[in-house]
Amino acid sequence: xxxxxxxxxxxxxxxxxxxxxxxxxxxxxxxxxxxxxxxxxxxxxxxxxxxxxxxxxxxxxxxxxxxxxxxxxxxxxxxxxxxxxxxxxxxxxxxxxxxxxxxxxxxxxxxxxxxxxxxxxxxxxxxxxxxxxxxxxxxxxxxxxxxxxxxxxxxxxxxxxxxxxxxxxxxxxxxxxxxxxxx
Amino acid sequence: xxxxxxxxxxxxxxxxxxxxxxxxxxxxxxxxxxxxxxxxxxxxxxxxxxxxxxxxxxxxxxxxxxxxxxxxxxxxxxxxxxxxxxxxxxxxxxxxxxxxxxxxxxxxxxxxxxxxxxxxxxxxxxxxxxxxxxxxxxxxxxxxxxxxxxxxxxxxxxxxxxxxxxxxxxxxxxxxxxxxxxxxxxxxxxxxxxxxxxxxxxxxxxxxxxxxxxxxxxxxxxxxxxxxxxxxxxxxxxxxxxxxxxxxxxxxxxxxxxxxxxxxxxxxxxxxxxxxxxxxxxxxxxxxxxxxxxxxxxxxxxxxxxxxxxxxxxxxxxxxxxxxxxxxxxxxxxxxxxxxxxxxxxxxxxxxxxxxxxxxxxxxxxxxxxxxxxxxxxxxxxxxxxxxxxxxxxxxxxxxxxxxxxxxxxxxxxxxxxxxxxxxxxxxxxxxxxxxxxxxxxxxxxxxxxxxxxxxx
Numbered sequence: 001x002x003x004x005x006x007x008x009x010x011x012x013x014x015x016x017x018x019x020x021x022x023x024x025x026x027x028x029x030x031x032x033x034x035x036x037x038x039x040x041x042x043x044x045x046x047x048x049x050x051x052x053x054x055x056x057x058x059x060x061x062x063x064x065x066x067x068x069x070x071x072x073x074x075x076x077x078x079x080x081x082x083x084x085x086x087x088x089x090x091x092x093x094x095x096x097x098x099x100x101x102x103x104x105x106x107x108x109x110x111x112x113x114x115x116x117x118x119x120x121x122x123x124x125x126x127x128x129x130x131x132x133x134x135x136x137x138x139x140x141x142x143x144x145x146x147x148x149x150x151x152x153x154x155x156x157x158x159x160x161x162x163x164x165x166x167x168x169x170x171x172x173x174x175x176x177x178x179x180x181x182x183x
Numbered sequence: 184x185x186x187x188x189x190x191x192x193x194x195x196x197x198x199x200x201x202x203x204x205x206x207x208x209x210x211x212x213x214x215x216x217x218x219x220x221x222x223x224x225x226x227x228x229x230x231x232x233x234x235x236x237x238x239x240x241x242x243x244x245x246x247x248x249x250x251x252x253x254x255x256x257x258x259x260x261x262x263x264x265x266x267x268x269x270x271x272x273x274x275x276x277x278x279x280x281x282x283x284x285x286x287x288x289x290x291x292x293x294x295x296x297x298x299x300x301x302x303x304x305x306x307x308x309x310x311x312x313x314x315x316x317x318x319x320x321x322x323x324x325x326x327x328x329x330x331x332x333x334x335x336x337x338x339x340x341x342x343x344x345x346x347x348x349x350x351x352x353x354x355x356x357x358x359x360x361x362x363x364x365x366x367x368x369x370x371x372x373x374x375x376x377x378x379x380x381x382x383x384x385x386x387x388x389x390x391x392x393x394x395x396x397x398x399x400x401x402x403x404x405x406x407x408x409x410x411x412x413x414x415x416x417x418x419x420x421x422x423x424x425x426x427x428x429x430x431x432x433x434x435x436x437x438x439x440x441x442x443x444x445x446x447x448x449x450x451x452x453x454x455x456x457x458x459x460x461x462x463x464x465x466x467x468x469x470x471x472x473x474x475x476x477x478x479x480x481x482x483x484x485x486x487x488x489x490x491x492x493x494x495x496x497x498x499x500x501x502x503x504x505x506x507x508x509x510x511x512x513x514x515x516x517x518x519x520x521x522x523x524x525x526x527x528x529x530x531x532x533x534x535x536x537x538x539x540x541x542x543x544x545x546x547x548x549x550x551x552x553x554x555x556x557x558x559x560x561x562x563x564x565x566x567x568x569x570x571x572x573x574x575x576x577x578x579x580x581x582x583x584x585x586x587x588x589x590x591x592x593x594x595x596x597x598x599x600x601x602x603x604x605x606x607x608x609x610x611x612x613x614x615x616x617x618x619x620x621x622x623x624x625x626x627x628x629x630x631x632x633x634x635x636x637x638x639x640x
Binding site: 045 | 238595
């Protein structure tokens with residue numbers, strides 16, 4: 001339970017006539033700080049501390065892996081979710097990958113988000129291991145907050161490894177793939 | 184008519200500020216709110232405010248908020264009588280509406296048939312014509328030759344639209360004949376991939392125009408309007424600031440637009456809350472039907488501010504099977520209201536998204552100020568969902584008072600930890616062109632190009 005905007009305004013009406021510049025209301029469930037600025041106008045800062053009351057999840061969809069596999073519900077997703085290219089490379093999660101490799105250039109995620117290897121679901125991937133790339137070759141997409149950001153190779157050479165699996169999350173600056181630069 | 188149900192418990196199948204907003208109305212109505220959460224949202228503010236939470240699935244929307252069967256299973260496991268889908272996600276999914284019907288749950292929204300009718304943009308266009316509404320000249324095209332013939336008849340430039348698109352997605356402007364062939368082919372391929380429906384249609388590209396929409400409320404028999412809103416301040420078809428009523432609009436044209444909205448709702452026998460969007464050219468006194476959004480909208484608070492109504496409460500009453508409690512004459516609109524959408528985006532970096540963790544969230548308080556948000560200090564802003572952080576809604580007696588109040592309110596907003604559009608909004612509301620009122624949909628692009636508000640200059 002917290003206070004509504006109307007509740008806050010009722011409190012402010014009381015405070016307006018009083019000589020106080022700040023009110024801190026602390027309960028077991030929330031803290032509300034009302035502060036009067038130099039111009040006399042108020043700000044509010046609310047912190048709700050009550051813990052969520054969790055009901056037992058529904059089965060079978062409550063099982064994380066069943067849903068994450070995409071076996072359930074993948075077809076009803078439509079365009080709101082990114083491209084679906086089957087089977088990324090096996091193994092080599094981000095933690096297993098060194099931050100730098102001799103003679104190789106890393107392609108990194110410009111933003112945290114979901115990495116996609118193809119422009120559309122069902123379309124061929126931008127690149128495969130062995131593909132020749134130029135600096136402006138688009139090698140993937142990172143979707144952040146529903147915005148698709150193209151990722152370019154920024155090097156001339158050959159793709160030697162694709163590190164992040166299609167449709168998997170990537171941290172900012174995570175290595176997405178490695179390119180062996182032409183000499 | 185089936186007797187009205189009294190809902191005791193509702194599953195809120197959404198996240199973010201709209202989850203908080205719906206929980207508030209449920210609480211005021213004495214209905215228990217069970218919030219369906221993905222793993223990313225299990226400890227978020229909406230989860231703390233709900234009476235209880237139930238897990239939907241992992242963070243990616245496809246495995247949680249977009250999974251019809253997971254939502255229905257959660258509603259049944261929570262012993263909820265109804266599902267409120269909010270906006271976005273499954274809010275306009277006929278599949279969820281049908282799955283709820285089949286499971287004996289009330290879907291808080293229109294009928295599945297009505298969702299079908301407006302979700303298919305070409306079908307919606309047909310309904311608009313049947314209801315006597317003006318539509319932008321255009322029509323369906325199945326290949327490039329047909330598109331070229333149609334474009335020649337309706338005039339350049341044209342807009343290629345995906346039948347399964349909407350909300351600004353699946354649109355492609357084409358300025359000259361040479362670009363048309365490749366544009367239509369790409370649009371067909373992309374629409375098939377993105378919306379599972381390769382059909383496209385062509386419309387004349389009307390520029391400049393204003394985006395004016397009409398809020399409808401129906402009970403399946405009777406439809407009323409709750410006034411209009413102006414949402415012309417847009418970037419890439421995404422609304423950034425909305426107001427009610429639409430400023431500087433001729434009374435006759437406003438009346439025609441509102442009547443057209445109601446006529447569309449009546450034609451469908453519409454049930455629930457919905458918005459009919461129009462493109463208007465007030466200079467010529469013309470307007471055209473764009474699409475209908477069959478759900479509660481992000482910008483509904485500006486209508487609440489000038490009508491004094493709780494739109495979610497009205498939506499729930501209708502979903503319970505009650506008749507409209509209001510006649511058109513009972514709806515009294517007074518004053519003015521503006522909403523700023525504060526997004527986790529950096530206007531100085533081309534509106535680059537800015538996920539992260541909020542370290543401080545201070546909002547203005549006072550008369551005529553409402554803040555709808557799911558943020559508090561420590562809140563995560565995950566990269567997998569949209570960028571809306573908070574909505575600042577300011578109301579007053581007239582537009583000038585609202586703008587003055589809004590300037591001060593924006594100065595008192597402080598969100599630390601992620602980049603936001605607060606600075607852009609401060610610049611916008613101080614801009615004389617915006618201050619005059621009645622800007623068109625090209626305004627925001629012009630404003631940011633000249634380095635306005637927050638865009639580093």
